[in-house]
Amino acid sequence: MPPPRTRGTALRQRLAELRGPDVTAKALDARALAALAANPGCERRAILDGAGVDKATLADALGSPSAFGQSQFALTRGNAFEAKVKADGGAELLRLVHERLDPGAAPPAGAALPDLSAIGPEGRTARTALALREATGATGTWTLLDHPMIALDVAGSPAFLEPDAVVVHPDGSWTVVEIKSFPMLDGSADPAKVGAAARQAAVYVLALEAVAARLDAAPRVRHRVLLVCPKDFSNLPTASAVDVRKQRAVTSRQLARLTRIEDIADTLPEGTCFSPELPAEQLTAAVEAVPAAYAPECLAACELAFHCRERSRAAGAVTSLGRSVRAELGGLTTVEDVLAAARGESGDPRDPAVAALRRAARLRTEALGTMCH
Ligand code: SF4
Structure with a gap:
């Protein structure tokens, strides 16, 4: 294993590559550090902040400008x-x-x-x-x-x-x-x-x-x-x-975890770059290469929220409905899975989440039936 100083230099170099040539690193302030704590599971945010990427500029370049910040x-x-x-x-x-x-x-x-x-x-x-x-x-x-x-x-x-x-x-x-x-x-x-x-x-x-x-x-x-x-x-x-x-x-x-951004950087394809100068499709692919953990709380804490929400909804991810809903649904991670389980087309009936969904679907059908008569 290379000595720590060499590793530190290599990491800084890798992060500079991710940021893009001639792009100055955006300093982390208390707001950014605090927002990391708001969504501890998001690798996307961790690597972008760790690399000093300006997320507001990135959101603009992705075509989903952030509504984040004070007037x-x-x-x-x-x-x-x-x-x-x-x-x-x-x-x-x-x-x-x-x-x-x-x-x-x-x-x-x-x-x-x-x-x-x-x-x-x-x-x-x-x-x-x-x-x-x-x-x-x-x-x-x-x-x-x-x-x-x-x-x-x-x-x-x-x-x-x-x-x-x-x-x-x-x-x-x-x-x-x-x-x-x-x-x-x-x-x-x-x-x-x-x-x-x-x-x-x-x-x-x-x-x-x-x-x-x-x-x-x-x-x-x-x-x-x-x-x-x-x-x-x-x-x-x-x-x-x-x-x-x-x-x-x-x-x-979270901060201790940030020091392991090296691990996240290692999983990214060679040549990944978040420079706002890149065409939107290339930039989207780079951002999508890092796993995100979108939740509605992101809207108040992260400049990329509109972009991540759109992707999360397009993928039918239940996280876009909120963390508490996500926690209730256990192993069902997409809206499609949830609906199929409720209709009885898939899922193990012994799974409490599946059983609750079927019960809710039955009640809904009964209620709608009552209203129609
Ligand atoms: S908006 Fe996206 S990048 Fe930001 S914390 Fe949420 S999921 Fe992560």
Whole structure:
């Protein structure tokens, strides 16, 4: 087996070939890393992200442009809300952290607000690490890090991540703060949006844990993050503590799996390339060469969702109906198989899924018969 350094170089070269000549790698951000955790079984996404392919451009070239991403209006509204939450040296934000996560600590009056500006992502990462070290050493005080930068090693190269804020508590522990512009109505928000925010925050938690592990003080990175949203339909901030232990575990597993993208790359035919310069048919064949795991959740998390949905429907795959339906149907993987089993043309009647389908088909026939009479 070649030594690790040679293997790393060979993998980077292979990934560059997959991306296409002269195509710059798209850096992975927390959103992309979080979305990986949303669909852990998808090899297609894993290899495209691992190779730094710009999936939005790829979706355009495939003829299925993505509807994914935020509108300019939503971005502007989000930025305005974040500025409001962080006004007056982050007084309201710190009050919310104190109230929801650490009510036993001293109130956060006079919190430190270190300057994190530096040149380039590496400079900003180093500056953040220094600020975290200093804040952790200064026990008894609160520190707010506004837009810190932390690096996470992903498949051998650093992904630079920028949480909305990180708060260092008086006991030296660290909390990730996510500020979102979707409303929290009567104390709860859209579960899908909260889930996406939790996955994103879990990526930051993992990255911070890597920073914490390098410090002598080994500070604790809290697994309950603070999600700040507008209250009801107002512009006033409210917050809720979100436990991200599960999302953290899934993302961590996914990232470990990403380092095995080499295995996925090895299964692809020689000459496979995802360059948007290629004709659509060639590009479609390249994308189809990697197994996908389409589920309706992809629509909110992946730029290739329209393309994969179309292929999944064309193949009659039951996954396009949702993961829960897929799980109920056991070994029946296509809509055609399901209908044949329901009609009694195929399938083992001892299989609970087949038995349930036949019962449902009988009930449907009876109900339709009753309605006709
Ligand atoms: S949209 Fe396609 S590529 Fe993206 S996660 Fe879903 S199945 Fe995978």
